Amino acid sequence: GENVEQHPSTLSVQEGDSAVIKCTYSDSASNYFPWYKQELGKGPQLIIDIRSNVGEKKDQRIAVTLNKTAKHFSLHITETQPEDSAVYFCAASNALFGGYQKVTFGIGTKLQVIP
């Protein structure tokens, strides 16, 4: 089955600096890679996703890159703000249209933005 490794497990940055979280996956059939943000006491919320036919995607201060050859993908947050403090999860999905998808999550990265 799919195995997703995520690092670092914790990350502290100064407000305004950039944060980078990296994930690797094992199953070459995985073709959809979402990133979730989980605030304390809440469920994970999708913040950005990327499909295997795209190498990079950006949404304001958040960007995700995908290297299919190396089987790794990364989340980049620029100009970090205190409200970015949360746990971030990467995931890899073998999205089978007409069938069902199998989604595997990473262990999570606790990001702390220091004002």
Added chain:
Amino acid sequence: EAGVAQSPRYKIIEKRQSVAFWCNPISGHATLYWYQQILGQGPKLLIQFQNNGVVDDSQLPKDRFSAERLKGVDSTLKIQPAKLEDSAVYLCASSLEDRDSGNTIYFGEGSWLTVV
């Protein structure tokens, strides 16, 4: 659009007791997931339904956990009897499984279980 609804939000039970969690997915979503999230870890899939059929329950401890999704809408996850190691957040999620919208999984707020 209403999100995924879960109840109860919090539950404390003694070991060997039983507990049930309820989930109402986003209207029209064919796929419903139950995840277990232990503190400090990522969500782990327990069971996945497509409409009212089970498509993956390979990681569900079937000796104590059961789940059903009657009429392909609401779902209930039951634990009986509970063990200390079942203390976790139980997340319900749903997805549309639509080619155009992709496979985005939307999570509920979770049901926090403490077994003492």
